[in-house]
Amino acid sequence: MANITLALSSSTLFQLTRKPTSRFTPRIEAMASTTKSRTKVVPAVIVGGGRVGKALNDMGNGDDLLVKRGEPVPLDFEGPILVCTRNDDLDAVLEFTPKPRWNDLVFFQNGMLEPWLESKGLGNADQVLAYFAISKLGEPPVDGITDTNPEGLTASYGKWASAVADRLHAGGLTCKVLDKEAFQKQMLEKLIWISAFMLVGARHPGATVGRVEKEYRSEVSSLIAELATAAAAEKGLVFEGAMEDRLCAYSRAVAHFPTAVKEFKWRNGWFYSLSEKAIAEGKPDPCPLHTAWLKELKVV
Structure with a gap:
């Protein structure tokens, strides 16, 4: 069958598609359609073989390199390096990545990465806000399309932003390319979402x-409003209106997600550091509700 397809000219294939003349035609038409619809995706090194890494690998054209825990990133593989590990593994990722390749790193992690990135000299590193959910390894991602943002919420920033967007589009997901300022606002908004919903959920076991x-x-x-005010003051920015509506709409889109206060350093920990800083300076706690609930759960 493969040989028959390769032997056909484009005009012959068109005629077969329009006017079936043999029992092979439906298969040929399907193969032609698949070939046309297949998007060319820039080959990438994918670090991490978990749910996100596996999904990104499946979106490629078969020429990606999947690097698992403790394996080195090659120096001579051109293209983006998609980092899909847990936040606490990021130091190890840098250790196994040749320094000349650091400017190709693309971070998919949730949470506040800015302090860590800046400490490594990666203040302008590529990042992705992945507003999609993958419940189990190997299952297709569920896009974070909501009634307030039907265009999707996933966003990418940096040198490889367009290549990342193309890959996600090939996998049937949405992704927009943003500049640094717009990306930072959306990053903080997602940080507020995960910090607020996980903390409130933890107060109600099983929620x-x-x-x-x-x-x-x-x-x-109440918690969203408090954290948004604190983040805006710390970063000197103004969020778009109706944040609560957007975050609640996203929560409805991923309603099955469990809640728990995890990766504290990268999530709620950033807001708690603002509280500690203010209190140390003799100022009021900018996040009193957040602090009280963390203490209630004995997180701090």
Whole structure:
């Protein structure tokens, strides 16, 4: 069958598609359609074989290199290096990545990476806000398309931003390319989402993200407002209006997600550091509700 397809000219293939003349035609038409619809994706090194890494690898054209824990990133593989590990493994990723390749790193991690990136001289590193959910290894991602953002929320920034967007589009996901300022606002907004919904959910054992949005809306609304005010003051920026509506809409899109306060250093820990800094300077806590609930759960 493969030989028959290769032997056909484009005009012959067109005629077969329009006017079936043999029992092979439906298969040929399907193969032609698949070939046309397949997007060319820039080959990448993918660090991390978990849910996100596996999904990104599946979106490629088969010429990516999947690097697992403890394996070195090659010096001579051109293209982006998509980092899909846990945040606490990032130091090890740098250790196994040749320094000349650091400017090709693309970080997919949730949370506040800025202090860590700056400490490594990577203040302008490529990043991706992955507003999609993958419940189990090997399952297709569920895009974070919401009723307030039907165009999707996933965003990329940096040198390889367009290549990342093309890969996600090939996998049926949305992704927009943003400049640094716009990306920072959306990064902080997602940080507020994960910090607020996880903390409120942890106060109500067994609560999913959807249940928090539906049953504990007043709690999460108060926390979103508090964290947004603190983040805006710290970074000297102004968020777009209706943040609560956007974050609650996203929660409805991934309603099945469980809640827990995890990776504290990278998530709620950033807001708690603002509280500690203010208190040390004799100023009021900018996040008193957040601090009180962390103490209630004995997180701090």
